[in-house]
Amino acid sequence: MKKKIAMLMLFAVTGSLLSSCKSNQPEEEINKSIKIGVTMYNEFDPFTEDIRHNIEENLLKLGQDSEVDVTTTVVYSSKNQLVQNEQVDDFIEKGYDAICVNLVDRTDASVIIEKAKSADIPIIFFNREPVEDDLRRFDKLYYVGAKPEESGRIQGELVLSAWEDREEDIDLNHDGVIQYVMLEGEAGHPDAIIRSRVSVDTITAGGVEIERLGDEIANWDRQQAQTKINSLLQGYPRQIELILANDDNMALGAVDALKEFGVQTMPLVVGVNGQTEAIEQIKSGLIEGTALNNAKEKGRIIAEMAYGLSFNNSIPEDIQLTKGKYYFVPYEKIDRKNARQYLQE
Template identity: 30%
Template sequence: MTKLGAIAAAAVAAIVATDAGAGEIGFSSPNFDDNFQTVLREAAKAHAESLGHSLQVEDAREDVGNQLSQIQNFIASGVDAIILAPVSAAASPQITQMARAANTPLIYVNRRPVDLDDLGGNSAFVGSDETWSGTLEAFEMCNLAAGTGKGVLLMGILSNEAAVTRSQDVREVVGLSMCQGIEIVAEQEGKWQRTEAANIISNMLASGTDFNMVFANNDEMALGAIQALKSAGVSMDDVIVGGVDATADALVAMKAGDLDVTVFQNAAGQATGSVDAAIAAMNGEDLPNWINIPFELVTPANVDDYLGAN
């Protein structure tokens, strides 16, 4: 695999050739209700329009059938390129084949497709290496807990590669010798949603589940856990909570002393990188299969550096 992991947003911009004219780009978002995806699509739209292109945005509502229909409609309407964050990684080979048959440039963003190794040319993935997201989160939480504790793992939608990989990252870190005093006492699918996570944690507290750590696959679920804990009268000094994304709401929670760890996933970097890659492909440039936008650990010590970033 030629993942070219060292290429970041600045390198993506460098491959964008002088544009031959305005184009229309189809953008399929997996979920308008997801805060991170909202930041990503709005940044993509603003960047495309700043370069003289239009972005036609659709909401797949986490339904793979909806997303496949949107891709078909984009192709039928003759868009110049397609950008999507896939609802299901398993559907990406079908989507890639559809775009290739129509010779339409295709850019996956944020959520890694399963056919990553087959991309390149006029198709690419713009996103981060998920083996680092959960690893950075869990390792810092292990340090804060001095290697001992009882943890709950809140997972995203398990058809998404990010949820699977971030969850496995946590398990692997907990398996390290320095963290072997940490026990994962429960794992549940919170589906990336704040309300879903709040309900899960509320039910665990009501049933007497004993835990003092919450490993969440994203900030929305971490915030839901915090909401449930505080509603139950649990002091946030007694629980270590971590997430991923460094969303605006999460950083507010960190400044308030409620959230202990998050990992910056650069929504603007992924958004502008995906638009730049689409334009480059529209202009005949060859793309690498993977344009990597690195993750960065965020803690109370450096949180001020990330305020406003997502």
């Protein structure tokens, strides 16, 4: 009897140990710690900094919600592609699980792509779209951004709406033509090129004639935009009726210049991105409107993609990609009618 009891106890202990091993095994296989690298083209761009902030905030929340230790490292490339290549190389050497890249040069992503492909590490490019052929070179390359033609169309619609409501106020010389200045973001940048073209095409397609007084590149920079408009005002002190700025940072620079010059009747100024200060100036009437480039939503999508790819090697099911590569966040029109709503969000 004692021998039988001893055998039963042995079986019980053995079964308990086996059960314990089985229950612990999945825990060991689950990665409770992931590392995500973020490299930014520049640290002085307010819009991309807003995206970066939202990426970090969402990754922190995702880790807390699922009790996973998420390490997010952000570095800046100072507009130098060679520096950015080295940063990606460093992330790979340190065993990062996914890398988010705000490219310096969209046409020169080859080095980054080959490094990622060799290491089998996913890359999420954002806000500076690589060439489509480059994205096809590795099945773990993705892009999160917005379609620039949408922002150009919204800018044009803002001008058409204002012209319909206040033509006499806008047309300073009463010639039936809008004299305008274009502030472009960056030479050769596809968003700048498309946004500029579509904004003008939308206005002319709406039946309004326009005349270009100047086309200046200000590199998404407020100070450069202020300098460019200051210079143009020397030659056209009372002729500028519209300033089409490729982003809000340059729109704000244009307003700075107009104030400094002492312009009595402000021309229409339109931007893109939806920066808080720009929306405040829309509310006060200094800027006509902007196309919201939703940094919060971009940051959320990038974070969820990076987390999913790092944690279980997949994109979350609720994120539907175009061509298996792209996620485009829609633009939203902000004008004087709804500016207050966006300031409250």
